[in-house]
Amino acid sequence: MVNLEVKLSNLRFKNPVLVASGTFGWGIEYNRFFDIGLLGGVIVKGLSLNPRQGNPPPRIVETPCGMLNSIGLQNIGLEKFVSEVLPQFDSIRTNLIVNIYGSEIGEFVELAGRLNNYKQIAALEINVSCPNVKAGGAAFGKDPEVVFVLISSIKKVCDKTIIVKLTPNVTDIALIAQAAQSAKADAVSLINTLTGMIIDTKTKKPFLGNKFGGLSGPAIYPVGLKMVYETYEKVNIPIIGVGGIYNADVAVQYILAGASMIQIGTANFVEPDISLKIIEGIRRYLEDEEIDDVNKLVGLAHN
Amino acid sequence: MKTIVLNNDQVAKDTYYLQLQVPEGFKYEPGQFLMLKINKLNEPLLRRPFSIAKVDETIDIYYKVIGLGTNILKSYKKGDLIDFTGPFGNGFDLRNKRIVLCGGGIGVAPLIGLKYFLDSKNITSHCFFGFNSKEDCFVDFGEIATLDGSLGKKGSVVDLLEDLDNSFHVYACGPKGMLKALCELADRKGFSMDISLESNMACGFGVCLGCSINTINGYKQVCKDGPAFNYTEIIW
Numbered sequence: 001m002v003n004l005e006v007k008l009s010n011l012r013f014k015n016p017v018l019v020a021s022g023t024f025g026w027g028i029e030y031n032r033f034f035d036i037g038l039l040g041g042v043i044v045k046g047l048s049l050n051p052r053q054g055n056p057p058p059r060i061v062e063t064p065c066g067m068l069n070s071i072g073l074q075n076i077g078l079e080k081f082v083s084e085v086l087p088q089f090d091s092i093r094t095n096l097i098v099n100i101y102g103s104e105i106g107e108f109v110e111l112a113g114r115l116n117n118y119k120q121i122a123a124l125e126i127n128v129s130c131p132n133v134k135a136g137g138a139a140f141g142k143d144p145e146v147v148f149v150l151i152s153s154i155k156k157v158c159d160k161t162i163i164v165k166l167t168p169n170v171t172d173i174a175l176i177a178q179a180a181q182s183a184k185a186d187a188v189s190l191i192n193t194l195t196g197m198i199i200d201t202k203t204k205k206p207f208l209g210n211k212f213g214g215l216s217g218p219a220i221y222p223v224g225l226k227m228v229y230e231t232y233e234k235v236n237i238p239i240i241g242v243g244g245i246y247n248a249d250v251a252v253q254y255i256l257a258g259a260s261m262i263q264i265g266t267a268n269f270v271e272p273d274i275s276l277k278i279i280e281g282i283r284r285y286l287e288d289e290e291i292d293d294v295n296k297l298v299g300l301a302h303n
Numbered sequence: 304m305k306t307i308v309l310n311n312d313q314v315a316k317d318t319y320y321l322q323l324q325v326p327e328g329f330k331y332e333p334g335q336f337l338m339l340k341i342n343k344l345n346e347p348l349l350r351r352p353f354s355i356a357k358v359d360e361t362i363d364i365y366y367k368v369i370g371l372g373t374n375i376l377k378s379y380k381k382g383d384l385i386d387f388t389g390p391f392g393n394g395f396d397l398r399n400k401r402i403v404l405c406g407g408g409i410g411v412a413p414l415i416g417l418k419y420f421l422d423s424k425n426i427t428s429h430c431f432f433g434f435n436s437k438e439d440c441f442v443d444f445g446e447i448a449t450l451d452g453s454l455g456k457k458g459s460v461v462d463l464l465e466d467l468d469n470s471f472h473v474y475a476c477g478p479k480g481m482l483k484a485l486c487e488l489a490d491r492k493g494f495s496m497d498i499s500l501e502s503n504m505a506c507g508f509g510v511c512l513g514c515s516i517n518t519i520n521g522y523k524q525v526c527k528d529g530p531a532f533n534y535t536e537i538i539w
Contacts, residue, residue, distance in 0.1 A: 060513030
């Protein structure tokens with residue numbers, strides 16, 4: 001038997017496979033397809049203090065081997081999340097990670113402080129990387145000083161595991177990861193979507209209601225992989241690899257590049273139970289390679 | 304989940320009739336849709352939503368070949384396995400009024416199932432279907448209008464509904480221009496109406512939030528809140 005268990009700060013994960021924020025709803029929607037308790041963890045969609053309506057439609061369009069979205073962090077807000085979603089996690093045996101978003105630092109801090117009270121939540125993923133919102137989001141994640149101040153402030157009010165989700169739309173992503181590490185983040189997850197656009201040649205206008213969107217799906221995995229590889233050489237905190245993972249082979253590549261855990265994103269839409277197949281695929285890879293522990297795989301692609 | 308293709312034949316210009324084996328335990332309400340995975344590779348990446356025309360001994364789907372996905376779909380042969388998720392969405396909300404079904408082009412498809420269902424309950428319905436031309440028509444019942452006059456009455460199917468009053472309820476599906484014209488007619492004539500909408504969607508079951516439409520109650524998801532909506536809700 002190979003060991004798939006992974007530790008991140010003081011948390012134990014039964015396997016290194018998480019599902020990415022924004023691609024897994026509030027988690028419970030996927031229970032119709034499989035027992036989500038089998039996952040290493042579930043990262044629910046970006047939550048803000050107050051409900052957000054999101055961006056105007058159309059919001060998604062397919063691209064070669066990928067998709068562009070401009071959802072704009074539509075969500076039900078803290079109050080409804082706490083009353084309607086959280087209780088359902090009492091009986092789900094996996095780690096619940098809440099991805100949080102604020103349009104200003106104070107909003108992030110208030111949200112983190114209030115979520116700190118709920119035992120169902122294992123960790124927070126701080127979204128400083130959403131490309132589809134005007135304030136906060138990727139604008140925060142592009143500035144290492146802002147990331148430092150934001151994460152330091154959150155750490156003062158929240159003792160849960162803090163993961164910082166980074167944007168690839170920067171010159172040097174490792175620099176931002178270092179800022180997160182300096183602020184005592186427990187881990188970084190990278191990458192969020194790459195910004196892009198589609199123009200409708202019939203209307204001669206941008207296709208998406210918000211003009212620009214975030215590119216995800218298999219098309220972006222070489223970009224994410226390279227950024228995980230680079231960041232692994234610059235930080236000592238765990239990296240969670242995300243970006244275009246659609247099978248176990250790509251997941252293993254991320255781990256070899258330096259990711260301690262991985263997140264499945266867009267592929268969840270296409271094959272709702274893909275994350276289970278990827279867990280099994282990682283297990284089979286380890287058996288075939290006669291490696292008894294997934295943790296021994298992390299960063300092996302580096303000299 | 305996978306099922307077997309039983310039939311996939313062309314029935315009108317660029318229009319195909321796909322019949323799938325009904326998997327055990329499959330339950331459906333008229334108005335729902337399936338997400339079909341058309342390619343095992345990554346392009347096209349996303350599943351495609353198709354309204355279910357009817358389910359009895361087979362799951363029946365009509366589709367129009369438009370892009371990459373439907374071009375691949377038409378190559379499926381009898382005996383091939385096809386991967387689907389669903390059925391998703393809500394069924395049509397049935398009203399106790401005089402019922403009219405109004406479809407345009409491939410939008411006729413979900414109304415076929417509704418007609419079949421109403422007939423099975425001995426509920427009378429009147430069907431009006433519109434196509435660009437005779438060669439686009441894939442139904443053999445109902446009153447037909449064609450834009451070029453090659454079959455039925457010349458003009459838009461909307462013109463066929465001029466005589467309706469507020470005693471009627473219309474279920475409609477079709478291109479955006481047709482639906483907008485129907486909404487204006489409904490406002491003038493006072494009949495009530497549910498319209499089945501389509502949208503780009505990644506998941507089909509309410510998690511990607513990609514298929515939002517603008518309504519008087521804020522954004523709603525076509526896949527989860529629809530695909531049929533009361534017409535008065537829609538902000539065009």
